[in-house]
Amino acid sequence: MSHPMPKVSYLKISMAQTLVKIYVHVVFSTKNRNELILTEIEKELFAYIGGVLRKYQSPLLSANGTANHIHLLISLSTNHALSDLLRELKKASSHWIKSKEERFKNFQWQSGFGAFSIGQSQIETVKNYIAKQKSIIKPNCLRMSIESFWRNTKLISIKIIF
Secondary structure (H helix, E strand, O other): OOOOOOOOOOOOOOOOOOOOOEEEEEEEEEHHHOOOOOHHHHHHHHHHHHHHHHHOOOOEEEEEEOOOEEEEEEEEOOOOOHHHHHHHHHHHHHHHHHHHOHHHOOOOEOOOOEEEEEOHHHHHHHHHHHHOHHHHOOOOOHHHHHHHHHHHOOOOOOOOOO
C-alpha cells in the first residue's frame, strides 16, 4: 500500500536589496599628538569631514575632539572598506587643513586609528560621549579616556596599545 507524498510548498523569498546598518566610532589623533586642531577651524573641519564621508555614502552622525585628536560616529557604507575610507578621509582632510594657513603647512594625522562597532541601542550614548570631549579629556589622556568609555558603557572590554 503506497501513501501519497504530502504536498510541500515553498515560500520563495527574494532579497532585492541589501539592508545594512553599521555604526562605527572612530578615533584618531594628529601626528605626535601635536595640538593643531584649533577651535577656530574645528567647525569647518568637521563640516569638511562630513562632506568627504557623504561622498563615500557613509554619513557623519557626530564629531568632536580636542586639539590633538578627533572622535567620529559614522554610519558605514557597505560599498567601502573602513580602512580605505579612513585613508581617503585623512588624506583629504589633511590636505584641506594644510591649505587653510601657513601655520598648518606641516599638519599630519597619525597613521593608525581606533574603530569600534556600535549597536543601534548605543548610538545616543556614543553621541553624548563625543559631544562632551572637551570637558572630559585632559591633555595626553586619550588612551585612558577611550578605555574608560568602553568599560563604563560595557560595550566591550579592550586593551588599547598606543
